[in-house]
Amino acid sequence: MTIETVLGLDIGTTSTKAVLFDLNGGEVARGASRPYRTLTRQPGWVEQEPEEVWQAVVTAVSQITAQIGPDVSVAAICMAAQSGSLLPAAADGAPVYPMITWLDGRTQEIIRQWKEAGSEELVKSISGWSLYPGLPLPNIAWLSEHDLLAFTAARRFFSVNDFITHRLTGQFVTNPSNAGGMQLVDIRTGNWSRRLCALAGISPSQLSAIQPAGAIIGEILPEARRAMGLPEGAVLVNGGHDQGCTALGLGVNAPGKLLLACGTAWVFTGVMAAPEMDSVPAALDWNFHVLPQRYTISQSLGGLGASLEWWVNQAWRGVDGAATRQAMFAALDAELAGTEGDGRLLFFPLTGGHDGPATTQRGGFAGLQLSHSRADMARAIMESAAFELRWALQPVQQAGLPVDRLWMVGGAAQSPHWPQILADVTGIPIRLPAYDNWPALGTAVLAGVGIGAFESIADGLARFQKPARDVLPDAEMRGRYDEMFGLYQEKDILTTEAQRHGDF
Known part of the structure; x- marks a missing residue:
């Protein structure tokens, strides 16, 4: 057969x-x-x-x-x-x-x-x-x-x-x-x-x-x-x-669903039913979804993942530089389990952010104390990415666009800690799908529909469905992060102004 x-x-x-x-x-x-x-x-x-x-x-x-x-x-x-x-x-x-x-x-x-x-x-x-x-x-x-x-x-x-x-x-x-x-x-x-x-x-x-x-x-x-x-x-x-195609494969095909791609660069992508540009913040770029009568709105947050890569290489590679990537991130994950956001230590991304292109170069720690460990510093970097995402999503939500859930894919989604931090900071549930090549899966669904093997996109997606787990916001941490986010915004604005005038 x-x-x-x-x-x-x-x-x-x-x-x-x-x-x-x-x-x-x-x-x-x-x-x-x-x-x-x-x-x-x-x-x-x-x-x-x-x-x-x-x-x-x-x-x-x-x-x-x-x-x-x-x-x-x-x-x-x-x-x-x-x-x-x-x-x-x-x-x-x-x-x-x-x-x-x-x-x-x-x-x-x-x-x-x-x-x-x-x-x-x-x-x-x-x-x-x-x-x-x-x-x-x-x-x-x-x-x-x-x-x-x-x-x-x-x-x-x-x-x-x-x-x-x-x-x-x-x-x-x-x-x-x-x-x-x-x-x-x-x-x-x-x-x-x-x-x-x-x-x-x-x-x-x-x-x-x-x-x-x-x-x-x-x-x-x-x-x-x-x-x-x-x-x-x-x-x-x-x-x-x-x-x-990634959005299609994940089922991010209707307004209210948001795709967060987290590699070295971070990009979030939402879905609209019509190209009504006046209804969304100007920072978002428009394109066509692969589905008919659907459009995508997206914003690049630049190289937020690059900051963590930089710190892990600096702090976990070892004097001889022999540690493997797998070993470094395993050690990071183990040490992060003993940390929690305390509001004293903040990090500002080395590149990218809610209003900074990938070529922007800035960044650094604020509130660093002798008691802070390398894992505390790594957590601050993760929190900074979450703060930048929350900041970027604020105009979207203020425009009345629904953000019900974030589908998270990429390297950061593999972390046992980062998705929870994102959920706690943004207050948005995070969905973690258990698969690693969504562009190929999305195009396979299109191929099946194209040759008539599937009755519809919905039929194809039902056949290709992959398991996923949800990460829900923690109410106690959300309150703590609300206070930290306000401080983060205040210090970021002051630092940006100082850089603009050459004082920093």
């Missing part, structure tokens, strides 16, 4: 992962690539070789097909791709320039000029996005100003999703959420904006056709099938931005 399967791809900023599922949601096999190389040809530039990303996809899928027998049939592939990177390409889809990643900072001056000229209001009102260095809109404009040869050679401008879609099927197709991450789409119509394209210096005809998530794009090309060991007839189903 043949086992029909769907394959979810997770094409990230550093590597590609693939997971093969049967139609009951069970894992059949996994594959993963090595990390891509990062190119820094100039200070502030962060690029990647597109062929290396393609080969990472080939590697991850090939690892899966090497593990399965002839009784397993891969019916469809669907991908979740990181958003924001740009690949200039020729008319036939061949790259003419390295991939400019969303981490690239070459457009700082263009962003400054556009903000001074009032262009940010235009971009925000149409796309739902504020202006950021590293995203395709300013990067295309930068090429037109600083590398006319590459700009002229580029007849198409791809996201990572578009590029891999073209290599797999030969089609020039994208999806709403990855298109939205290019800052060139009208969030209200779902079409490429002529005004934003004109700001970048291109026309909509140079961008891929936008088709719905879950739609079949076409069969995998023979050369791609042979490279990856896929069967004849396997199709590519349109996917989405990795955050949107």
Whole structure:
């Protein structure tokens, strides 16, 4: 008997992962690539070789097909791709320039000029996005100003999703959420904006056709099938931005549900039923959910996770630097069990925060005493991330948007202490799902719906449901943290003002 399967791809900023599922949601096999190389040809530039990303996809899928027998049939592939990177390409889809990643900072001056000229209001009102260095809109404009040869050679401008879609099927197709991450789409119509394209210096005809998530794009090309060991007839189903696919897989698909992704960088993402930009705080960026008639609002809190990584490496690695990451965090967890927030020790993040971009560099301890241990200091770092999250969520809640629960994923979710601190500080229940590749799971659901294996998204999610546990706020700790949060805000504002005037 043949086992029909769907394959979810997770094409990230550093590597590609693939997971093969049967139609009951069970894992059949996994594959993963090595990390891509990062190119820094100039200070502030962060690029990647597109062929290396393609080969990472080939590697991850090939690892899966090497593990399965002839009784397993891969019916469809669907991908979740990181958003924001740009690949200039020729008319036939061949790259003419390295991939400019969303981490690239070459457009700082263009962003400054556009903000001074009032262009940010235009971009925000149409796309739902504020202006950021590293995203395709300013990067295309930068090429037109600083590398006319590459700009002229580029007849198409791809996201990572578009590029891999073209290599797999030969089609020039994208999806709403990855298109939205290019800052060139009208969030209200779902079409490429002529005004934003004109700001970048291109026309909509140079961008891929936008088709719905879950739609079949076409069969995998023979050369791609042979490279990856896929069967004849396997199709590519349109996917989405990795955050949107993660939200889908978790069931964060309606207003009131919030996804908190906690890696080195922290991002929270909520769901809206309509693109009513006046109803949400201006700090939030808009995009399309992978579900129809659903939109995401999100805010990056920057590298909040980086502060704890820094402190653990400083305090637990040992004199000889031989301690493993696993051993360091195990020791941290054990020592944290003997701590509790006492209101005397505060930490301010080294980078990021409720109103600070990832490039902001500040931070430090306040109220440090000789009696404080390294674990007390680590707890203060965890509490600072919780305070920043609470601060960022305040305008959301004040705008009347419901925040009923936080679905927490990423490295911080593995801590036995951090989720409880977040629940106590914010007063919001935290849900911890027991799974580790939600982008691939979300795309597998889309793939199953696309080929008609599932009656609906709800049917697919029911088959792929994973266990989860809830962390509830502790009323006593919440009261203690209310007082600490007020002190934190007061000291943060004073420190920020001192830094602005060069007094700190």
